[in-house]
Amino acid sequence: MSYLCVNIDHIATLREARGEEEPDPIEAARLVEKAGAQGITVHLREDRRHIQDRDVVTLRKTVKTKLNLEMAATNEMIKIALRIKPDQVTLVPEKRQELTTEGGLNLKSSPARFEKAIDSIQRKGIPVSLFITPDPKTIELSARLGATFIELHTGQYSQSFRLGGNVKREFASLVFGAKLGTNLGLKVHAGHGLTYQNVTPIAALPEIEDLNIGHNIVARASMVGLEKAVSEMLVLLK
Numbered sequence: 001m002s003y004l005c006v007n008i009d010h011i012a013t014l015r016e017a018r019g020e021e022e023p024d025p026i027e028a029a030r031l032v033e034k035a036g037a038q039g040i041t042v043h044l045r046e047d048r049r050h051i052q053d054r055d056v057v058t059l060r061k062t063v064k065t066k067l068n069l070e071m072a073a074t075n076e077m078i079k080i081a082l083r084i085k086p087d088q089v090t091l092v093p094e095k096r097q098e099l100t101t102e103g104g105l106n107l108k109s110s111p112a113r114f115e116k117a118i119d120s121i122q123r124k125g126i127p128v129s130l131f132i133t134p135d136p137k138t139i140e141l142s143a144r145l146g147a148t149f150i151e152l153h154t155g156q157y158s159q160s161f162r163l164g165g166n167v168k169r170e171f172a173s174l175v176f177g178a179k180l181g182t183n184l185g186l187k188v189h190a191g192h193g194l195t196y197q198n199v200t201p202i203a204a205l206p207e208i209e210d211l212n213i214g215h216n217i218v219a220r221a222s223m224v225g226l227e228k229a230v231s232e233m234l235v236l237l238k
C-alpha cells in the first residue's frame with residue numbers, strides 16, 4: 001500500500017486567479033489531513049504562480065503529517081528550504097511557460113550541481129527526492145548523487161492510459177524502475193497525472209512508498225468537496 005501526499009497547488013491557483021484570500025491552501029491542507037492523507041505537497045515555483053512563500057512558512061507550522069516541498073535546484077530555493085525546513089524536498093525541473101512539471105530532471109546535464117544541492121539540503125537533515133523518468137541510467141545516477149528518494153514520473157503511463165497508448169509498456173518501465181531504485185538503496189515515490197481511474201496498479205507496487213497526486217483530486221474536490229475526494233483516493237490506495 002502506498003501513502004498519499006496530496007498536492008494542493010491548485011487550491012492556490014484558484015486563489016491567485018482572483019487575487020484574494022480564498023480558497024486558502026492552509027485550510028485545504030487541514031482538510032486533506034483530516035480525511036486521512038499522509039502528506040501535503042506544494043511546489044514553490046520561481047514565478048510564484050500559485051503557492052507563495054508565506055504559504056510554505058505557515059504550512060511548516062500547521063502540517064502535522066509530512067510537508068513535501070517541490071522546488072527547482074536553484075540557490076534561491078535551496079536557501080528557502082534550509083530556512084523553512086520541510087520534512088522532504090523534491091527537486092523538479094522547472095520551465096516558466098509550462099502548465100505543469102513536464103519532464104523529469106536532466107541529472108546528467110550537470111551532475112555536480114545536483115550533487116551539491118542534494119548534499120547541502122540533506123546535511124541539514126532534510127531528505128531529498130529527485131523527480132525523474134523511469135530511465136535506468138537516470139535511476140543509477142540518482143543513487144550515485146546520494147539522494148534518499150526518487151519520484152518516478154508517471155506522466156507517460158497516465159498519458160498512455162488516457163489516450164489509449166501502450167499502457168503495458170509504460171507500466172512495465174515503472175515496475176522495472178521501482179525495483180531498480182530499491183535494489184540501489186533508494187526509496188521510491190511516484191506521481192504525475194495519476195487519477196482515480198489509473199492509480200490502482202501503481203499503488204499496488206510494493207516498492208512505491210508515496211504517491212503525489214494533485215490535479216485529479218482537486219478537480220474532484222470542486223464537485224464533491226476536498227475531504228470526500230481525498231477519502232475516495234485513499235480507498236483506492238488500500
Ligand code: PXP
Pocket residue numbers: 007009043070090092100101131151190191192193194212213214215216
Ligand atoms: N509530482 C511532481 C514532482 C509534480 O511536479 C506534480 C505536479 O505538480 C505532481 C507529482 C502531481 O501531478 P498531478 O497534479 O498531475 O497529480
